Amino acid sequence: MGVQTWTFIIVGFTFLLYIGVAIWARAGSTKEFYVAGGGVSPLANGMATAADWMSAASYLSMAGLISFMGYGGSQYLMGWTGGYVLLALLLAPYLRKFGKFTVPDFIGERYYSNQARIVALICAIFVSFTYVVGQMKGVGVAFARFLEVPFSTGILIGIGIVFFYAVLGGMKGITYTQVAQYCVLIFAFTVPAVFISLQMVGNPIPQLGMGGTLSDGTYLLDKLNMLSTDLGFAAYTESGMDNRVNIFFITAALMMGTAGLPHVIVRFFTVPKVKDARISAGYALLFIALLYTTAPAVAAFARTNLIQTVSEQPYEAMPPWFTKWEGAELLTFDDKNNDGIIQYVANPVVNELTIDNDIMVLANPEIANLPAWVIALVVAGGLAAALSTAAGLLLVIATSISHDLLKNYLRPNISEKGELMAARIAIAVAVVAAGLAGMNPPGFVAQVVALAFGLAASSFFPAIVLGIFDKRMNKEGAISGMIVGIVFTSIYIWYFKPQLGGPGTVEGHWFGISPEGIGTLGMMINLVVALVVSRMTPAPPQSVQAIVEDIRIPRGAGGATH
Amino acid sequence: MQNKNLQLYWRRNLKYLLILLTIWFIVSYGCGIIFAESLNTIKLGGFPLGFWFAQQGSIYVFVILIFIYVRLMNQLDKEFDVDEK
Numbered sequence: 058m059g060v061q062t063w064t065f066i067i068v069g070f071t072f073l074l075y076i077g078v079a080i081w082a083r084a085g086s087t088k089e090f091y092v093a094g095g096g097v098s099p100l101a102n103g104m105a106t107a108a109d110w111m112s113a114a115s116y117l118s119m120a121g122l123i124s125f126m127g128y129g130g131s132q133y134l135m136g137w138t139g140g141y142v143l144l145a146l147l148l149a150p151y152l153r154k155f156g157k158f159t160v161p162d163f164i165g166e167r168y169y170s171n172q173a174r175i176v177a178l179i180c181a182i183f184v185s186f187t188y189v190v191g192q193m194k195g196v197g198v199a200f201a202r203f204l205e206v207p208f209s210t211g212i213l214i215g216i217g218i219v220f221f222y223a224v225l226g227g228m229k230g231i232t233y234t235q236v237a238q239y240c241v242l243i244f245a246f247t248v249p250a251v252f253i254s255l256q257m258v259g260n261p262i263p264q265l266g267m268g269g270t271l272s273d274g275t276y277l278l279d280k281l282n283m284l285s286t287d288l289g290f291a292a293y294t295e296s297g298m299d300n301r302v303n304i305f306f307i308t309a310a311l312m313m314g315t316a317g318l319p320h321v322i323v324r325f326f327t328v329p330k331v332k333d334a335r336i337s338a339g340y341a342l343l344f345i346a347l348l349y350t351t352a353p354a355v356a357a358f359a360r361t362n363l364i365q366t367v368s369e370q371p372y373e374a375m376p377p378w379f380t381k382w383e384g385a386e387l388l389t390f391d392d393k394n395n396d397g398i399i400q401y402v403a404n405p406v407v408n409e410l411t412i413d414n415d416i417m418v419l420a421n422p423e424i425a426n427l428p429a430w431v432i433a434l435v436v437a438g439g440l441a442a443a444l445s446t447a448a449g450l451l452l453v454i455a456t457s458i459s460h461d462l463l464k465n466y467l468r469p470n471i472s473e474k475g476e477l478m479a480a481r482i483a484i485a486v487a488v489v490a491a492g493l494a495g496m497n498p499p500g501f502v503a504q505v506v507a508l509a510f511g512l513a514a515s516s517f518f519p520a521i522v523l524g525i526f527d528k529r530m531n532k533e534g535a536i537s538g539m540i541v542g543i544v545f546t547s548i549y550i551w552y553f554k555p556q557l558g559g560p561g562t563v564e565g566h567w568f569g570i571s572p573e574g575i576g577t578l579g580m581m582i583n584l585v586v587a588l589v590v591s592r593m594t595p596a597p598p599q600s601v602q603a604i605v606e607d608i609r610i611p612r613g614a615g616g617a618t619h
Numbered sequence: 620m621q622n623k624n625l626q627l628y629w630r631r632n633l634k635y636l637l638i639l640l641t642i643w644f645i646v647s648y649g650c651g652i653i654f655a656e657s658l659n660t661i662k663l664g665g666f667p668l669g670f671w672f673a674q675q676g677s678i679y680v681f682v683i684l685i686f687i688y689v690r691l692m693n694q695l696d697k698e699f700d701v702d703e704k
Contacts, residue, residue, distance in 0.1 A: 123674075128655070128670055128673060128674075130674075131651060131652075131670075131673035131674050134673070134674055134677075134678065135647045135651055135673065135677050135678070138677075138678045138681050139643065139647050139677070139681055141681065141685065142639075142640075142643050142681050142684055142685060145685045145688060145689075146636055146639060146640065146685075146688055147636070150692075264675060267665075267666070267675075268663070268664040268665035268666040268671070269664075269665060270665065276664075276665035277665060278665050278666060278667070278670070279665065294659065294666075294667045294670040295659070296652075296655040296656050296659065296669060296670070296673070301652060301653070304652055305648060305652050305653070308647065308648070308651075308652065309648075330703050331703060332689075332693060332696075332702070332703060335685075335688065335689045335692060335693075336689050338685055339682070339685035339686050339688075339689055342681060342682050342685055343682050346678050346679070346681070346682050349678055350674075350675055350678055350679070353674040353675065606625065609625075609628075609629055609632075610625065610628065610701040611696055611701055611702060611703050612696075612701045612702065612703055612704070613703075
């Protein structure tokens, strides 16, 4: 059987699985729709969080990115996992005890102000929407490449699937499909990695194989360093000290952004107890770590394989995958000196081969000559990663509209049934809007996705942490902090991102911090402004201080309430 | 619960956070970034140590830290009788 047939079978099977789960887990109340009834077991919640969190970018692009960046790629690995420590220690248990449905709910109540709620609401929608458009695009790309349907048809299929289980099941349907999607994506990511590790270093565990020895007796990483430096690239494991400050800031922005992302935080409202919120953050990180420690191994294997296969080899002798990916424009060979041999080197004047990041995961099974069903599995995994993240984000958008805006602001008297209907309509509209935007993405979206973390770090993160750990923090402090933080970060990003039309240049970066890392500075400014302003304005009312006392102890956490 | 007890409970919680977050900072920002270059001169099997911390070790430590935190807090809740029934 060919790759195409296998892809149809495996992808079709996984889609049937998701739909079956969705029908089984229909939502009957707003509580089920928003937080899955608050009855999800910590283990299931951990898996769902992991699937929710790991997007098409984590799955398809990250290993490739690390492959080309070497040590520099560590900022993504540490940044996108270390945030869970902050989440588990500083946020999850307290927000669970607080027991509401959304992040704007917390901000609105803790800071006794509808203005604060609206500021948080706008930030949540902005962050989530930019993010979800990228996921929809990922779905379209995956379908287009593997099923050979047009890009827009791919997105339409994606919309159809997400529409079905998100509208029907809300958080409950999404949670249980995400559990299934996690299993699919981790299996699909690990299988090729194990095969390749066995082939190259004879060790079935990729995390250890990365430090293993090749058949010629040299360490894989030493060999890779040598190959890289010979071609003029930086040594793979070398930590470029010139941008240490920048790596520090980007890592911190990704960590605090992770802890501040609404679609991640809301997952901790779905478990029954404070104790469960703590442990499910641990499970989530464990499940994420399975992929995040395998990815750098895949990166190192793929890079070594790639250099050995193409460098200084005649173009005529290239294996079939080379021409296949050339056709998909993920590889381009430009024989500048007309010698028919591929010169792949760091110097852009002489270099003849351009490689897209995504190819490392997509083409890896083929490069390593793995069977067709493994390749099909990788496709199903990519789709699982994109769909699960999209569904989680869409739920945040829908909840923000039906619950935070409609129920808590515009129409407080709306009935339970009316709110549930509104939530379903909101999510339906959001799915379609995101799909349309994904078909025709505004040029800036791809740039902004990575920057969403900086925006979340500079707005939500300090407001929530201070709300829990600083009893004296009041609405004046929190609101001014959030606004100053997010405005500063947005302006810096715009100014130094040529793709957004900003006039700034790399030389102008403050302390060498690139736009991806500026959220860390924005967070610090937010913190200072909030503390100073709060100490010059009246303390929060006694009732709010009592709330803070109450969320600090676990006892008495009931189900999430309105 | 009495106010004084609550303060004591909270102070112990903060102490745990301080210790765990210090380790969190040292393995990632310390070993993985600030001191990565000097640690790279030490080898852990086939890995330069700084590189290993940045791409593997820090992530393992993160996972362990959360599980230690869960254990510590569950004990603390029982000790101060604020655990969930």
